[in-house]
Amino acid sequence: MRDDVVEASAVVGHTPDVVWQIVGSPEWYSRFVPEIAGCEIQEHAARGRGPRGVIRIVPERGQVMEAQVQAVVYRPGEHVVWCGVPDEGAWVSLELRPLAGGKTELFVRMMLPPSHLDLVSSVKKDVRALARRLDLHLAGQSDPDADRDGNKATKLRTTSVLVRAGVLSAGRPDKIARQLSSLAQWGATIAGGYQAAAARVPDEPALHDERSLRTFRQVQERSDRLANGLSELGVGERDRIALMCRNHAAMVESFVAASKLGADLILLNTGLSAASVKDVLAEHEPAAVLADDEFAQTIANVPGDFARISTWPDAETGYPTVDELIHAAPADPPKPVDRPGRVVVLTSGTSGTPKGARRPTPKGMGTAAAILDRIPLRAGDRILVAAPLFHSWGLAAMQLGMALRASLALIRKFDAEETLRAIAEQKCDALFAVPIMLQRIMDLPERVRARYDLSSLRIVASSGSAMSGTFVTQFMDTFGDVLYNFYGSTEVSWASIADPGDLRAAPGTAGRCPLGTRVAILDEERKPVPPGGEGQIFVGNDMLFDGYTNGKDPARAADLMATGDVGYLDAAGRLFVTGRADEMIVSGGENVFPRPVEEALVALPGVHDAAVVGVADAEYGQRLAAYVVPRRGASLHAEDIRAYIHQRLARFAVPRDVYFVPDLPRNATGKILKRLLHDDTWPVSSDY
Template identity: 25%
Template sequence: MLFHDIFAHHPKERIAIIDQDRSVTYGEFQDLVERWAAYFEALGVKKGDRVGLVSKNCLEFVVTYFAVIKAGGVIVPINFQLVPREIAYIVKDTAMKLLVVKEKLPLEEPLQELSASPLKQLTFDELLHAPDREFVPVSLTEHDPSTIIYTSGTTGKPKGAMLSHGNLYANARDFMESIPLTADDTALCVLPMYHCFAWTVCVAGPLLRGGRIIIQAVYQFKAAMRLVKQYGVTMFTGVPAVYRLLHESRDLDSVDSVRYFISGGAPLGLDLARSFALKFGRPVLEGYGLSEASPVVSVNLPHKVKAGSIGPTIAHVEAKIINAHGEEIPHFERGELLVKGPNVMLGYLNLPEATAKAIEKDGWLHTGDVGYMDEDGFIFLVDRVKDMIISSGENVYPREIEEVVSAYPGVEECSVIGIPDALRGQSICLYVVSREGETIDKKALRQYLIGRIAPYKVPREYFLVESLPKTALGKVRKNVLRDETVDILSKNKFAGRAL
């Protein structure tokens, strides 16, 4: 099935999307998509042309996405928080034909600096007032590219993961087998739609099943809770920070209607997972994915949850754990997670070597994550391969330390990184954000860690900060922390040291 056809068979009178004071039925939504697709054709968008999209969550975002791919184009959703220089990089990398925006962006200068061609920008207002034209169907297959998702860039320059119509359709279909939504369900989309996690879980999945989507332009906790209560939301999707706020909230009645709490984007944490389930009587179904896998790989099941796990793989997706020699290893042994299935990307745009490195000839995708699998097929992640620290010859996984630190009184969140150390190879550094009104003593924290983790895992450098640099989905940008730490310690040898 072509991705833009996933909602074509639903009753036309059923409500599809609610965006503030606006709502559209499935019939109205289909008509809008076809009308805008015809206008994109009139503007010269042809099969394979890349069309950018910069916007906060809104009805127009969803219509544009489907209209572009229906016209044969390849949609390139872009993080609206990026500065013009960063957007210009994506424009040039994709040889973008057109950029759809709410308001036109100042891109002329950064595009000139990159020696990129001028770019036509089209606003939502122009699309809303576009004249009616006849849509001419385009010959497409499930193997044709439909979208390019740029990685968050936690390390190096962002890469464009090319996803096909088949990738996106299969991922939405297979995720819905694990989380069995029906036409009677209502999903709230508070996460940014430019990210494929929100797109697949909050938009594509519910539309495939004929459900109803409630849109929040930008996440705001209290407003989100009001929407849950107002519309009887049955599937709520968030990142760990959202669930932490919900766990601390006293208004338990606001989420009575929710059947499924879905979490992704970053590790939920054992303590939060267990205490949330006790408080609300329903577990958070933690899942896992990456842009290169469209993105969902696995998720805990409503009838079977293992705290600390990212669940078993969704239907039609395989997983295995390999050692440093590329050999598959037994249950409970740690190694790199590889996945295979109809969700695996076509490849990275303009990067054949990176594609060959990421995807084996037999279709297995390297995730870059370290973990293990139990006898039931549930996957437990330990850390990123790139984040693993080698200190005094010992392998140290930051997430192990972070789990222990997170349980210390007054800790809101934390992050562990490794920096070059002439004596040990790498030195372990800990960044901690305290809860509001709490004070953390670095010496006391270090003493707390001694005896709870092996001596070689105890951090040597401690930094108390107000916040951690993150991607839009809440992943800590450890590359930024590493650069800042090296800079600080090079200026002051003893800066931040606990003892």
């Protein structure tokens, strides 16, 4: 052996042709080798040549390395040798040698340049672990030694996160005493959070919208009066209050007031149709509806004996306003209630009428610590909240903001350039948004983005729908490594968070579990899948929801709850979501999820956005139909789209139908409404 060539081997309990299923599929390498973050194949193997693609490697305590690679030796079932493009002398050889008893020796040889020699020890150390993962996967067995408690939220770890974020910090003894007293009386509720913040930093800015600036003291005093005013209208503990508002200070004050009353809050999506609003209100029977004037007519048309109150007056509706209630009500602080009010968030409703999901009351500061463990917000940060407060992500921003005593700048109607202007003028530290908003910001001309000084922005926290790996990389190349991708659902709250390091290594990842959270990938029998295997995503944490208001719940497995998505964990513990369980398309006996096809489509130059759905097919049962939004000035043809996908994905993943559309139908939080793509009224073209 040459001195600069490293060799290692291990035995796998399967024949070479079976082991080759993984060894010959580089797109699977990240599921078995922790140092490999991903490998995208750009050209599949063909007669006389091996596959070619891009590989990303993350050495232990090292920076992400990305390189073009080519299989210069590719003998199926026997041997593959990978080298860089251009060839700089480094290579990796994976050889399968048959052994007696139907086993295989996996013989690894590699030569690395001197600058990458830190990989040598990890490769030699991990070959046996690789063989073990291969064995379990190929045998269809889960890992009995999988760590189930490594992310446990101990008091020490939780306290450490809260101290690092400044939630727990030194200060005047009298203010700390009042802060702790508020939390003791009201608990980790919205009322308790804002009471505690007002006790600690009463004169610091709390809420800023286009009409007003409120301090924490003002929020406390106004919400006391608003709670009393609502009480005089007959709203009490365990009653329901519906909110249909855009982001502004009065909406947050209504949150706090309802919490002080012990009333349940029903958050109405501002994009709901009048019929859906009527259905939701009929189901929940609120004692009062607080709505912006632009929705006054929708609320007026709903029958019912409930108080109607204006939260953003800009028309003559005849309804009393929040300010009028506040000015007329007594200032006496309400007394803590026996049962904290709950928040009911409506599911996105991408496939039908939205359902109400009862959010649990946080059990303590551990809820904030879970997110702060992965997103490094700090006490006193200035947070721009563009994500709707009626959405789980906007709600999370508000709840984190009150724990951090942060100043929230509230965007009532999103505009990409105005958002950048607000960040620059208010020197915001963080932006909470949904992906479509970030897409709109990226769509701005570079000369427009360059007008604004965004140097204060440390964190762009996104959630609500999938972001393509191509977009993630483009965004961070433009704005720096500030992007954090939060994956969760209305039902499970959170599952994982990808920080900039994760997104640089694996742009398509949903990240890793935050403190106190466990993710399991389970099969149809609710049993763990083998290492690297795909299955339904189940989550366990302290904030699993309390159930739908219609009594139906998602699937459960012991203390875990299903997200409704399908995915897998790579060898480094990063979660990947491959699609919705109910979106699986069976075409010619093959199971296909739209998301990998959509990811490939948006990576194609000239494609701005894409969605893939299944349609009925007489021969194959179902076939894939792609709806593609071209970039301005692009020249695209359906056959080019099909050829491009065929080069990168399996034959059965190639869309038979390709339609070009000016845009995709989305709801108020940016999720694509795929059911509308089947509607004959949606404008399509078979060529562009």
